[in-house]
Amino acid sequence: MVLSMKRPLVNLHVQLPKPVEIPQYIPTPLILLPTQEVQHVSDLEKLQVLGSGNGGTVYRVCHKKSSKVYALKVIRGGATEQVRQEIEILRCCTDSPNIVQCHGVFEESFGDISILMEYMEAGSLDVLAKTTLGSFSETIIANIAYQSLTGLDYLHSKKIVHRDIKPSNLLVTREMQVKIADFGVSKIITSSENACNGSVGTCAYMSPEKFDSDGKDYNVFSGDVWSLGLTLMELYIGHYPYMQPGKEAEKTSVIWEICFEEPPCMPKDASEHFKDFIQCCLQKDWTKRWTARQLLSHPFIISTRQNVGLGSIKLGTKRENSVQSIGEIGEVVAVRKKTRV
Numbered sequence: 001m002v003l004s005m006k007r008p009l010v011n012l013h014v015q016l017p018k019p020v021e022i023p024q025y026i027p028t029p030l031i032l033l034p035t036q037e038v039q040h041v042s043d044l045e046k047l048q049v050l051g052s053g054n055g056g057t058v059y060r061v062c063h064k065k066s067s068k069v070y071a072l073k074v075i076r077g078g079a080t081e082q083v084r085q086e087i088e089i090l091r092c093c094t095d096s097p098n099i100v101q102c103h104g105v106f107e108e109s110f111g112d113i114s115i116l117m118e119y120m121e122a123g124s125l126d127v128l129a130k131t132t133l134g135s136f137s138e139t140i141i142a143n144i145a146y147q148s149l150t151g152l153d154y155l156h157s158k159k160i161v162h163r164d165i166k167p168s169n170l171l172v173t174r175e176m177q178v179k180i181a182d183f184g185v186s187k188i189i190t191s192s193e194n195a196c197n198g199s200v201g202t203c204a205y206m207s208p209e210k211f212d213s214d215g216k217d218y219n220v221f222s223g224d225v226w227s228l229g230l231t232l233m234e235l236y237i238g239h240y241p242y243m244q245p246g247k248e249a250e251k252t253s254v255i256w257e258i259c260f261e262e263p264p265c266m267p268k269d270a271s272e273h274f275k276d277f278i279q280c281c282l283q284k285d286w287t288k289r290w291t292a293r294q295l296l297s298h299p300f301i302i303s304t305r306q307n308v309g310l311g312s313i314k315l316g317t318k319r320e321n322s323v324q325s326i327g328e329i330g331e332v333v334a335v336r337k338k339t340r341v
């Protein structure tokens, strides 16, 4: 017997959700800037590795024909949005004496991006601090502060936030010219975006509001000022300010200290102007923190400029093991070169 049971008619029509519109990824064209002198990466000879960071490896290179020395940053993995941003920033910062100058950008057939930069002979301030086995005098710090603030003010006036100011990203020429480098996490702030949501950079130098903003908006540019204040203090006292000398900075305890403790105190022997200057940078409340432009008029900077002229520094407050003059910086450069060869 065949049982014929009519199955009840079920409405099998399923309402499909509307397709979600996935924004199409349209890469912005990579801006390539071959210099007059260097037309291709093969025109350069690699001499040594200067260092490598999250962004790539930096080499000291020599232009084969002219023998001119440059620094070449090679970024593996192609032109991500962040790499494009880094290139764009370098491309529009060509008229500041306190920003490392870019001489060209090359894309190689297998996707690597090479950024050709001016070579900063004395290297970074963190290496200089380590090779001098100590700290810098107040006069030298005021000089470094003045040049770094000039660079920062220039960037901020162009709506560029660096987001990773620290000793290893401030590079120095043989003549003690200080320049801001490494725009690997930097950003050009457009009016339409919320720039506060990107807590990028190096934890140890990040301002408190980056960890704990209570969902409120804050001024991203003031984060660079906090990082510079901490950097200058470190160069003066000879170690990372939130840690005792010789101790390794542990990430969670550093974040705790930055957010919940008072900012680090300057040593008693520092001048009142210097202590006040650092206090203006290390205001936990970002609304009370001075801007780069305001700090350029701080008595610590002004008085040093009036006393010695920042271009021709001779002697600062004498401190043991500290770098006192440009001449000494020259010697340090020589020592550094020796250790690298």
Ligand SMILES: Nc1ncnc2c1ncn2[C@@H]1O[C@H](COP(=O)(O)OP(=O)(O)OP(=O)(O)O)[C@@H](O)[C@H]1O
Residues within 6 Å of the ligand: 050, 051, 052, 053, 054, 055, 056, 057, 058, 071, 073, 100, 117, 118, 119, 120, 121, 123, 124, 164, 168, 169, 171, 181, 182, 184
């Ligand atoms: N123009 C330059 N001239 C001389 N040395 C340079 C130059 N640019 C970078 N360097 C050296 O290369 C090192 C690596 O630089 P890079 O910007 O790639 O990374 P970083 O700052 O060390 O690390 P991270 O990317 O993790 O912050 C620097 O610390 C510096 O010593």
